[in-house]
Amino acid sequence: MGNINLDTDFYESEDPIWNPALLTIPVPGIRRMVNLASDLDDVIHLSIGQPDFKPPSHVIQAGVDALNAGQTGYTMDAGLPELLEALADYYSERSQRPLSPENIMVTTGATEAIYLALTATSAPGREFIVPDPSFMLYGPLIRMNGGTVHAIPTRAENNHQLDPQEVIDAMGPNTFAVILNSPSNPTGTLYPRETVEAIVEEAAYRGIHVISDEVYDHLIYDGKEYPSVLSCCSDLDHVMVISSFSKTFSMAGMRIGWLIGSQGAIKKLRRYHMFTTTVANTPCQWAGVAALRGSRNFIDTMVEEYQHRRDRLVELVGQTPHLTGYRPDGAFYLFPSLPEGVDGANVALKLLRETGVCTIPGDTFGEAGKHALRISYSTSLDQIEEAFERIIPWMKKQNFG
Numbered sequence: 242m243g244n245i246n247l248d249t250d251f252y253e254s255e256d257p258i259w260n261p262a263l264l265t266i267p268v269p270g271i272r273r274m275v276n277l278a279s280d281l282d283d284v285i286h287l288s289i290g291q292p293d294f295k296p297p298s299h300v301i302q303a304g305v306d307a308l309n310a311g312q313t314g315y316t317m318d319a320g321l322p323e324l325l326e327a328l329a330d331y332y333s334e335r336s337q338r339p340l341s342p343e344n345i346m347v348t349t350g351a352t353e354a355i356y357l358a359l360t361a362t363s364a365p366g367r368e369f370i371v372p373d374p375s376f377m378l379y380g381p382l383i384r385m386n387g388g389t390v391h392a393i394p395t396r397a398e399n400n401h402q403l404d405p406q407e408v409i410d411a412m413g414p415n416t417f418a419v420i421l422n423s424p425s426n427p428t429g430t431l432y433p434r435e436t437v438e439a440i441v442e443e444a445a446y447r448g449i450h451v452i453s454d455e456v457y458d459h460l461i462y463d464g465k466e467y468p469s470v471l472s473c474c475s476d477l478d479h480v481m482v483i484s485s486f487s488k489t490f491s492m493a494g495m496r497i498g499w500l501i502g503s504q505g506a507i508k509k510l511r512r513y514h515m516f517t518t519t520v521a522n523t524p525c526q527w528a529g530v531a532a533l534r535g536s537r538n539f540i541d542t543m544v545e546e547y548q549h550r551r552d553r554l555v556e557l558v559g560q561t562p563h564l565t566g567y568r569p570d571g572a573f574y575l576f577p578s579l580p581e582g583v584d585g586a587n588v589a590l591k592l593l594r595e596t597g598v599c600t601i602p603g604d605t606f607g608e609a610g611k612h613a614l615r616i617s618y619s620t621s622l623d624q625i626e627e628a629f630e631r632i633i634p635w636m637k638k639q640n641f642g
């Protein structure tokens with residue numbers, strides 16, 4: 242396939258006023274596609290990284306009630322005590338391990354928790370093992386602070402599963418932490434308990450940390466079990482678990498997340514948190530209390546709908562020439578590969594320009610994703626069907642040879 246002229250204004254110049262550490266932040270592939278799409282008509286977005294459901298009404302109401310009741314000041318730095326209690330109860334039950342509010346800190350979305358965990362620990366000489374492809378924040382935040390990334394590539398032919406032995410073999414004297422994200426953005430892959438246990442046990446034995454991003458922990462299909470790192474570790478000494486309300490309750494814009502760790506780690510990170518965002522949004526923390534204490538019917542309905550879409554998307558990808566799919570068990574993404582050597586960024590751009598279907602180039606998520614696309618099914622089944630009515634004939638016409 243011929244080269245496509247990229248729009249150069251998406252690429253930043255190296256302006257000397259900025260800290261060179263900022264060069265570790267890549268041009269965001271997602272923004273690039275979405276900006277291009279905004280100039281086109283009749284675009285179908287298979288690019289979306291947030292749920293397309295309205296949050297439960299009792300959750301919204303709790304936020305509104307908090308505002309009306311004057312809950313507009315700062316909370317204590319670790320978070321609203323009522324939310325910390327609710328999270329401790331919820332996780333103690335879910336992971337069958339007693340957790341106290343002192344093990345938890347509320348943050349501005351999982352994003353802040355990831356930022357704190359990685360920038361507080363990354364330093365020159367420390368290596369972080371990160372699956373590739375993976376959520377695009379991890380690598381830059383590690384590199385920005387002088388740490389290095391040891392990427393472990395995963396493949397569509399293998400459902401993008403992480404081979405625990407490969408992770409263990411990668412552990413060395415400089416390994417500081419392993420980053421896990423199950424189910425994964427961008428692959429939707431759910432790691433089975435054996436994988437999580439093997440990695441967590443070996444890491445604990447060697448004094449290596451496990452930082453686990455579990456924001457999709459409720460978006461699990463076919464009734465499968467969710468093996469959280471919290472239910473696979475013997476203590477919290479080397480473990481940090483991150484999550485948020487963004488995906489589970491469709492509250493991405495309300496920006497409430499958290500980090501769970503040892504009391505010592507939480508104490509340290511609370512100080513850092515005060516120097517970054519101070520506290521998370523107060524009325525939305527009250528909405529979070531309502532989410533955890535109220536009915537979870539919303540989640541069941543949402544999961545059923547996603548599973549339905551996942552099934553159809555897997556069929557459609559299976560019918561698409563040049564795409565190799567698989568069956569993801571969680572989140573709302575599929576990361577099919579293109580034939581070896583075919584540049585996913587060129588395909589995504591050409592596909593968008595010629596059919597109006599917006600996907601995300603796989604290299605947004607790491608080197609190993611160069612020959613892949615991320616497809617999100619956080620959009621209606623009708624939109625998914627219509628997108629593939631355009632994609633399939635377009636792919637038939639491509640000659641990648």
Ligand SMILES: Cc1ncc(COP(=O)(O)O)c(C=O)c1O
Pocket residue numbers: 290349350351352353376422425426454456484485486487493497498
């Ligand atoms: C794997 C992963 N972690 C974290 C986040 C950010 O979550 P939050 O909205 O809670 O900051 C996302 C959002 O897309 C994600 O996919």
